[in-house]
């Protein structure tokens with residue numbers, strides 16, 4: 001990034017905002033008499049959650065080797081995508097850039113905010129064409145969403161520093177599937193690039209999508225902006241407690257990932273010689289993008305047999321995105337696909 005100050009990228013009205021932090025969270029002040037927040041005095045979950053999510057951040061900081069002030073926590077990384085767009089993109093004026101195909105939510109939140117969504121078309125192997133990327137750098141684009149491994153294609157994007165160096169705005173590296181990839185996280189680049197935001201989530205490898213918790217890692221400056229614009233109580237008490245407990249069981253994460261990787265390999269083996277499949281794209285994630293010879297027929301049969309998958313056709317012609325499931329689910333899928341012939 002040639003720009004030295006993040007502040008020049010931030011919307012002016014956002015720079016003027018004061019964060020809402022309650023007195024008790026500001027001062028970590030918990031009194032025997034708590035009459036400040038109009039809560040109920042009765043029950044187990046009667047108090048508001050910690051709006052600063054202090055315990056959670058301290059624990060994550062140790063695990064990820066960053067400072068707690070470099071972490072923002074959201075109601076899923078979805079909320080963080082929304083907040084990042086709100087912070088940097090002036091409605092009706094600024095644009096975001098996203099890979100195509102990639103995760104639809106970047107475009108969804110940009111559209112709500114009336115920001116332009118520019119699409120960087122990937123090549124036939126779903127790689128970025130660097131010359132194409134550079135043509136977008138010339139436009140007034142505020143944020144580049146770089147999803148690696150990419151959803152729905154499954155491949156990782158190489159040479160992330162190239163995009164950080166050659167973009168004059170914020171680069172959001174979405175690492176929702178990084179644990180399945182064996183690739184190095186971009187967290188190690190935070191010190192070097194003030195325009196980097198790394199997104200991670202508890203929804204995929206950690207296996208707790210229902211808790212709705214995601215993280216943004218970035219410079220203290222960017223994190224303080226996210227903390228300023230977020231709803232104060234965006235992560236509820238039950239989820240904060242569940243995550244604290246889950247973080248104590250890091251071996252369980254490794255076990256989870258290992259099990260999925262074993263299943264992924266098994267599934268790929270089974271799918272290799274199936275007649276209705278035209279191509280299985282290589283994956284670094286917990287899903288496969290698969291091109292079918294006759295996608296209408298295959299998708300229809302899956303629905304008939306109550307097997308739910310994610311149809312990507314016509315955006316990605318002939319393709320269906322299929323999750324690695326339990327062995328039982330995977331077997332049902334394989335048996336159905338094996339029986340489709342014509």
Ligand SMILES: *Cc1c(COP(=O)(O)O)cnc(C)c1O
Nearest residue numbers: 076077078103151176201203214
């Ligand atoms: C699943 C997914 C997420 C996770 O979103 P949460 O709101 O944390 O559940 C983020 N980015 C991508 C690309 C995803 O596929």
